[in-house]
Amino acid sequence: MADIQKLKKIASQVRRDIVRMVHACQSGHPGGSLGCTEFIIALYFEIMKHDKSFNMDGKGEDMFFLSNGHISPVWYSVLARSGYFDVAELATFRQIDSRLQGHPATHEGLPGIRVASGSLGQGMSVAIGVALSKKLNGDDKTVYVLTGDGELQEGQVWEAAMFAPHHKVDNLIVTVDYNRQQIDGPTSKVMSLGDLPAKWESFGWDVMVLEKGNDMEAVINGLKEAKSRLGKGKPVVILMKTEMGFGVDYMVGTHKWHGKAPNDELLAKALEQLEETLGDY
Numbered sequence: 237m238a239d240i241q242k243l244k245k246i247a248s249q250v251r252r253d254i255v256r257m258v259h260a261c262q263s264g265h266p267g268g269s270l271g272c273t274e275f276i277i278a279l280y281f282e283i284m285k286h287d288k289s290f291n292m293d294g295k296g297e298d299m300f301f302l303s304n305g306h307i308s309p310v311w312y313s314v315l316a317r318s319g320y321f322d323v324a325e326l327a328t329f330r331q332i333d334s335r336l337q338g339h340p341a342t343h344e345g346l347p348g349i350r351v352a353s354g355s356l357g358q359g360m361s362v363a364i365g366v367a368l369s370k371k372l373n374g375d376d377k378t379v380y381v382l383t384g385d386g387e388l389q390e391g392q393v394w395e396a397a398m399f400a401p402h403h404k405v406d407n408l409i410v411t412v413d414y415n416r417q418q419i420d421g422p423t424s425k426v427m428s429l430g431d432l433p434a435k436w437e438s439f440g441w442d443v444m445v446l447e448k449g450n451d452m453e454a455v456i457n458g459l460k461e462a463k464s465r466l467g468k469g470k471p472v473v474i475l476m477k478t479e480m481g482f483g484v485d486y487m488v489g490t491h492k493w494h495g496k497a498p499n500d501e502l503l504a505k506a507l508e509q510l511e512e513t514l515g516d517y
Contacts, residue, residue, distance in 0.1 A: 238282045243452050245513035246281065246317060247273050251483045252510045253313035253326055253517065259503040261330040264338060267493040268384065269310035271415050271450070271478040276314045278455045279380060283463070288319040290347040298377045299366055301351060303359020304384035304413065305339040306495065312336050315348040317514065326517045357390030359383055360410060364400050367408040367471075378463060379408050386418030389427050394439070400471040401440030408471040409462045410441075414449070415480045417491040432475055442470040449478035484509055 250273050258264035280286070284298040302311050309329065316323045321335075328334035335344040339354030351362050363381035370377060387393060400408060412432070420426050429435075436443045442465050448454035455476070462472045480494065481487025484506045498506060 238453070238456050240453050240456075243277055243281055243456075245511070247277055247452065248483075248511045249514040249516075250277060250310060250313045250317060252507060252512060253317075254309040255484065255498060255503060255506045255510070256516065257309045257313070257326055257329040258497045259500075260327065262497045263330050264309055264497060265306040265495045266309065266484075266497070267417070267480040267487055267491070267495075268304065268307040268413060268415065270484060270487060271480045271482050272307055272382065272413055273310055273483070274450055274452045274455045275382065275411065275413075275476060275478075276310050278452065278459055280314050280318045282456050283459045284380065285377060288347070290320060292350055294350065294366070294377075295373070295375060296377060299350070299363075299379050301359050301363045301366070301379070301381045302340060302353050303363075303381055304356065304387050305352075305354025305359075307384075308336070308338065308340050308354070311340065311348075315346075316517075320347040323515075323517045356384070356387045357392035360393055360396035360400075363408060363410070364396055364403075364405055364471075367400075367405045368403065370407055371405075376407070378466065380411070381408070382411050382413060384418070385412055385414045385416060385429060385432075386423055386426070388412065388429055388432075389418075389423075397436070397439045397441070404469045405471045406467055406469050409459070409466070409474065410471065411474040411476050413478055414475045415478045417480045417489075417494065419491065419494045421491050436473050436475075440470060442468070442472045444472065444474045446474050446476040449476035450482045 254269045329336045335346040367379040446458040487493040
């Protein structure tokens with residue numbers, strides 16, 4: 237049984253890490269990172285079976301791929317806080333020669349990162365390939381991937397969405413960060429996504445809508461429910477409703493903090509709202 241209060245404390249610290257990392261280099265993407273904090277923490281601290289000693293092939297482990305790689309701050313923080321590398325390394329985010337690139341990369345060998353990502357639309361394809369490989373190798377573990385709702389405007393996403401049900405990739409859980417925002421504005425204005433549940437169902441997916449994507453208990457229960465639906469011939473997609481910028485009042489619900497760093501004054505305001513629970517790096 238998950239210790240929800242403990243996980244909430246981790247979430248507060250991770251959010252502190254996010255705003256401090258982006259502020260320090262005056263570059264990065266705080267909005268989506270803050271919005272997906274509960275999801276990434278739930279995966280790494282409660283749901284996935286994974287080994288922090290890390291090997292690239294991931295044999296015998298659950299595996300996660302971040303397709304919307306621009307929200308790297310939340311992933312780096314959770315990887316560090318769950319023991320993949322020293323928390324102090326978070327201070328190198330987006331610096332020259334850092335292993336913590338603005339978008340996840342593999343060439344510097346950062347533990348936890350198996351593919352470079354952030355060129356939008358590709359993550360599902362990668363995850364499907366890994367999931368098929370696991371099935372062929374008799375590996376019964378699960379593959380997870382996170383994508384953004386704005387990312388669904390990429391054509392490759394829907395090619396992958398056709399492929400997975402046809403090939404019965406039923407060891408795969410795709411989660412869509414359904415925050416209804418993207419870099420240039422609300423998705424409804426940039427390019428409407430229409431009836432997403434109906435679209436995914438028509439492509440042959442088992443569809444779940446998670447209404448409270450910033451509620452730790454709801455996210456954990458949603459992921460457990462999704463996992464219970466695997467192995468039945470269909471991949472599972474979770475449409476996870478979140479608020480961009482969740483946890484920092486002036487960032488919540490607006491695309492304006494998709495890729496903008498807070499100044500000194502706004503950083504201080506953000507940190508006043510976020511309890512330091514594990515110690516800042």
